[in-house]
Amino acid sequence: MTINNDMSALVGFGCEAFFYGCYTIIFAMSIYLMLRRPPSQSSGVDRPIFIISVLLYVACSAHFTLEFIHFYTVLATKGTNGFANENNVLIGADLLIGVADFIGELILIYRCWLLWSRSYWIILFPTLTAVASLGCILETIHLLLRIDPTSPIAPPSLVPLGLASFVLPLCTNVLVTVLIAGRYLVPLPKAAIDIVIESGMLYLVVQLIFVILFAIRHPAQGVVGVIAVQIYGIASALIIIRVALGWSNTPTRMLHNAAGLMFRPVHTQAPMDYSIAPSSVSESGHRLEIHMSRMTLKLSGEDLGPRFSSAEIATAI
Incomplete structure (x- = not known):
């Protein structure tokens, strides 16, 4: 059976529901650990991490809420035919994908900044690529509304700009991963485990798969794209839990x-x-x-x- 855009969107919603549940549990654990640390422990998670993590959870929750509204209303009125077609609700959800991606990158960049003794030069290029990716996503959505506002996937004319929207955050993740890996002073295999979690490498893998599917305009991008939103949150929450438990490589x-x-x-x-x-x-x-x-x-x-x-x-x- 060949997967089409409608089937991909339906499967994607089910998968996102599962990962959103996992993210909610992990996020609740991270908040609990952050709030229970005594104020005297300076190694605890600081205020910027707390604020950014809450914003990321709000963005991921808003995305799932919009996807659920679309799932409920479209199935009740039209059925499965045309389920993947864009509408105002899905446009808002697509916008939140870019926002969640950007906020997740901020957490990785901030952790990299701390590990490199708060050097702004270290995070300058990753920050620029993160901001550029958000700008590309906003422009892609703007052009989509003008060219084909109901297209279930990006029209061929928008593929290059859309590809840049997802390649740039992938570059950001690769840069941050390399920088964090280069800062570790613990022996293998523990270093490998630390780097995978601290650098959000799961985040990187999902981004890479999505970029490939988007470039070839495969319908499965509808599955990976919505899953990626919750993976952004899960990867960031795991970093916060490690820091709160004192397992992270602080300076x-x-x-x-x-x-x-x-x-x-x-x-x-x-x-x-x-x-x-x-x-x-x-x-x-x-x-x-x-x-x-x-x-x-x-x-x-x-x-x-x-x-x-x-x-x-x-x-x-």
Whole structure:
């Protein structure tokens, strides 16, 4: 059986309903974890992440609501024939796809900004591609209303601009994924798991599939397109849960991991007694204290000096 646009839209709505339910549960967990963290814990999720995540859930919920209204009204009045044809409700839903995509990218960009010590130069290009993609989506919808407002998929003349609307956020996701992957200082396979979640790689895969289907004008884009909206939210909520639980690589954790890699004993004449306590690394002050007894340290391949006897080194960073 060959899938057509109407069947694709019906299947897409059912799939989106399932993923929206999953997203609602995960989002509720992320909100609970964010609100229960004590104010004194500076490693908790900050206000921008909280606000952006709520906006993303509102956008995804609004999209599903419009899809449900379309599902109910069209089936009640026309049946399945022409179910995928565009109307005012679906135009609003298409607009929310671009908005949800943009908000989801903001969360990824913000996390990348934090991991790269709040460097604006790092996120400049991803931010520009995210803004450009939103502009392309708005113009694509505007032209669609003028050219063929009832077309179930983009007319051939709009495919290049529509393709740019989805390739640009894909580029944003690839850039952010590479930047986050390059910032991790934890060993594999844990690094692979961290990168997949922190960079929203699931987000990237769904975007890539949708871009391919959109480029060849395949009816299955009606399934992947609506699923992608909820995947944007799920990927972002998973990041927030990791941060709230303290599993994410915050700048402090990366500092601790780096300390563990940089400071290693190379020669001793007596039993060693040294430790790097996690509690000695704090967000405020960023002070790393190392206690050791009769040992030699090597930092970045260079011997720091002779053996120490009952010495204490405190390095302020």
